[in-house]
Amino acid sequence: MNIHLVQHNVVTNNPEANLEWILQELDTQESKDALLTIFPACSLCGYPQYASAAYTDLQKRSQAVLQELVQRSEHRAFLIGMPLQIQDKGLCNAIVFVQNNAIRGIITKKYLAPDEQKYFVRGEGVQVIQYQDQQLAIGFYEDLKELSKSHIEQPDIVICCGCNVFDYNKPYRIRYRMHKIVENLNASLVFVNRIGGEGQFLYAGGSMALNAAGNVLCQFPYFEEHSQSVDMQLLTTIEDEKPEPVELVYKALVMGVREYFVKNGQSRAVLGLSGGMDSAMVATLACDALGPENVFGILMPSQYSTDHSVKDAEDLANNLGMKYAIVPIKDMFECLKGTMKPIFGDRAEDVTEENMQARVRGLIVMSYANKFSALALNTTNKSEAAMGYGTLYGDSCGSLSVIGDLYKTEVYQLAEYINRDQERIPQHTIDKAPSAELRPGQKDTDSLPDYGILDQILNLHLEEQMCHDEIVAEGFDPETVAMVIRKVKLNEWKRLQFPPLLKVSPCSFGLDRRVPIS
Numbered sequence: 021m022n023i024h025l026v027q028h029n030v031v032t033n034n035p036e037a038n039l040e041w042i043l044q045e046l047d048t049q050e051s052k053d054a055l056l057t058i059f060p061a062c063s064l065c066g067y068p069q070y071a072s073a074a075y076t077d078l079q080k081r082s083q084a085v086l087q088e089l090v091q092r093s094e095h096r097a098f099l100i101g102m103p104l105q106i107q108d109k110g111l112c113n114a115i116v117f118v119q120n121n122a123i124r125g126i127i128t129k130k131y132l133a134p135d136e137q138k139y140f141v142r143g144e145g146v147q148v149i150q151y152q153d154q155q156l157a158i159g160f161y162e163d164l165k166e167l168s169k170s171h172i173e174q175p176d177i178v179i180c181c182g183c184n185v186f187d188y189n190k191p192y193r194i195r196y197r198m199h200k201i202v203e204n205l206n207a208s209l210v211f212v213n214r215i216g217g218e219g220q221f222l223y224a225g226g227s228m229a230l231n232a233a234g235n236v237l238c239q240f241p242y243f244e245e246h247s248q249s250v251d252m253q254l255l256t257t258i259e260d261e262k263p264e265p266v267e268l269v270y271k272a273l274v275m276g277v278r279e280y281f282v283k284n285g286q287s288r289a290v291l292g293l294s295g296g297m298d299s300a301m302v303a304t305l306a307c308d309a310l311g312p313e314n315v316f317g318i319l320m321p322s323q324y325s326t327d328h329s330v331k332d333a334e335d336l337a338n339n340l341g342m343k344y345a346i347v348p349i350k351d352m353f354e355c356l357k358g359t360m361k362p363i364f365g366d367r368a369e370d371v372t373e374e375n376m377q378a379r380v381r382g383l384i385v386m387s388y389a390n391k392f393s394a395l396a397l398n399t400t401n402k403s404e405a406a407m408g409y410g411t412l413y414g415d416s417c418g419s420l421s422v423i424g425d426l427y428k429t430e431v432y433q434l435a436e437y438i439n440r441d442q443e444r445i446p447q448h449t450i451d452k453a454p455s456a457e458l459r460p461g462q463k464d465t466d467s468l469p470d471y472g473i474l475d476q477i478l479n480l481h482l483e484e485q486m487c488h489d490e491i492v493a494e495g496f497d498p499e500t501v502a503m504v505i506r507k508v509k510l511n512e513w514k515r516l517q518f519p520p521l522l523k524v525s526p527c528s529f530g531l532d533r534r535v536p537i538s
Contacts, residue, residue: 021154021177024054024249027227027240029216031283032066033078035085035102039064042089046096050249055152057098060214061115061160061183064102068218073103073111073139086116093118097151099158101181103140104128110141115158115181117149125149131162148173157207161194167201175207177252182213186224186272187526188265191242194226195262202234208252215243217279220520220531222272236260243271266437269430269524270305273422276522277309280420281395288394291418292385293317293337293344295329296454298399300336300445301431302422304438306397307340317344318388320381322353324460328448335446349380356380378414386417395419398519403428405518405529406478407468407504408511416518424521425528427475428454469500477504483527513537 026045031037042059051057061067064082072078082102089100097119104114106128113136117125128143129136146159146166157167157175161182167175178201184190194211202209208231215225227240229250235257240246242263281287289306293299299317306315319333330346337344356376364372389396398418402425404410423431435445454464454471468474477496480486481504486494491501515529516537527533 021056021152021252022054022249023177023210023229023252024051024057024247025210025212025227025229025238025240026051026057026059026247027212027215027225028060028063028245028247029279030060030063030066030214032218033069033072034066035064035078035082038066039085039088042100043092045247046092046098048247050247051098052096054249055097057096058179058181058210058212059098059100060212061101061181062113062214063100066218067183068135068221069103069139070135071139079103079105079111090118090121090123094121096120097124099179099181101183106141106143111139112143113140113160114143115160117151117158119151124151125158127158127160129160129163130166131160133162148175161211164197164201167205175205178202178205178207178209180209180211182211182227184213184223185523186222186268187528188269188272188524189526191224191226191268192262195228195260198228198230199234202230202232206232208232208237210250210252215245215275217276217283217522219280220523220528222276222279222522222524224268224272231255231257242268243275266433269426270434270437272524273305273522274309277306277397277420277422280522281310284395286393286395288314288316288392289397290316290318290385290388290392290394291397291399292381293319293333294399295319295325295332295336295449297428297431297435297445297449298401298404298423299333300449301435301438302397302399303336303342304340304444305422307342312341313343315340315342316388316392316394317342318385319344319346320349320384321346322348322377323350324377324462328452332446332449332452336444336449339444339446347384349377349384352380353377375411375414378411380414382411382414382417389419397422398424400424400518401428401431402426402525402529403468403471403475403478405515406482406511407474407507408514409464409468410514412514412517416514418519421519421521424518425523425525427478428471429475469504473500474504477501478508481505481508482533483525509535 101115106112112128115127127147130143130145145163148155148157154176156177158179161180210229212227213225214223216223224242226242229237238250317337321330385396396418398421400410401423455462480491492498
């Protein structure tokens with residue numbers, strides 16, 4: 021059977037816009053020549069929809085678009101995903117099988133994510149439909165476990181319509197699962213996934229087709245729109261390429277920044293450039309996503325800033341080709357201290373004055389964003405967010421947290437990847453000890469364990485969900501582990517006030533890990 025696979029970006033809550041690219045794809049010669057065209061799950065309305073799924077106007081618009089597709093489907097067959105009101109059942113996340121001006125079948129999602137359960141009812145799961153003398157087992161990625169149950173009829177081809185949120189382990193888990201299904205059922209398989217970004221959620225694509233022997237017939241690129249027809253009876257196969265996680269993370273973050281701006285009708289970004297690793301990484305990703313002409317950096321040295329920090333920030337901006345300005349904060353900081361003097365009295369300077377500097381910098385960045393219709397980019401990493409190492413309404417300012425799901429050590433790994441061909445991020449920025457430079461001689465290690473140790477403990481506690489004694493059993497110092505876990509718990513309230521982050525890990529703050537704040 022010749023099947024046409026479509027890996028495409030989707031506009032959430034805009035079925036009319038999605039109708040345009042769907043019709044364009046159906047009008048291609050490859051799609052016309054294929055017996056079946058497969059679109060990703062949730063193609064008509066995107067995902068996640070959250071509360072918007074419950075509004076009848078969106079449901080009616082989706083139904084109207086589906087009706088137009090049905091009317092224009094003569095001599096054609098395709099699978100399309102959408103929210104669908106099922107009579108006597110309710111709103112379901114569905115895959116609709118359309119053929120020759122009629123709906124041949126409706127497959128409804130059975131295993132719903134917690135957010136989906138608020139708006140969708142539980143469906144029937146995988147269905148086997150006979151088409152062109154072939155038994156097609158059609159379902160959502162989450163429902164494929166149904167195929168192991170004895171009441172499911174043995175299929176010739178398994179068709180998985182995906183809308184799978186990316187994390188750096190997901191592509192490998194998907195590949196493994198697809199190969200196991202083929203191995204267990206001795207059936208060929210098609211997996212079609214979308215690309216694009218919806219706020220915090222990123223979609224990688226990576227659609228593929230396997231023959232019954234488990235060999236790869238086609239493998240789509242990650243994070244790119246692509247469509248291709250494949251003969252499921254082919255014996256000729258291709259090499260199963262597996263990109264490195266760091267490459268996938270880089271592509272995911274670049275796409276995530278671009279999608280966030282485009283889908284929110286914005287084009288310009290601004291951020292503070294400290295000369296440190298985190299702001300350098302965010303600036304590089306933003307330039308790659310938006311073009312350096314659309315990214316503006318503000319260098320805001322204080323009396324505690326070193327000369328090399330300013331030079332590192334300038335070198336970065338010149339390497340990237342982005343514009344920047346230097347706005348010293350000493351006078352503003354001294355003015356603010358003078359303003360607070362009647363209230364503070366003779367109290368000694370402490371972390372309060374350090375936070376003042378961060379908030380002055382946040383004010384400058386946000387003022388530029390307002391004046392020039394730009395979005396401010398947050399530069400906090402996951403290690404800092406976990407430990408509460410940052411100033412609320414200072415470091416936390418921004419419309420988007422670009423690297424908020426990357427540990428500090430992962431930021432350095434990504435920098436090595438970015439600099440693989442040429443030095444874009446200055447080597448001195450990579451080599452020097454991290455510092456917030458809010459007091460003389462300050463280093464991150466004054467307040468935190470070495471990032472190499474800290475990130476291992478955080479990974480075990482957050483991703484592996486280990487408690488204190490389990491982490492200590494892995495060979496870590498008990499007092500250090502206790503301090504790290506205590507700070508993670510104490511700073512949940514602060515993380516809840518950070519901007520949305522781009523999810524690239526299996527356990528993102530606010531999305532995957534939710535704990536009480538008191």
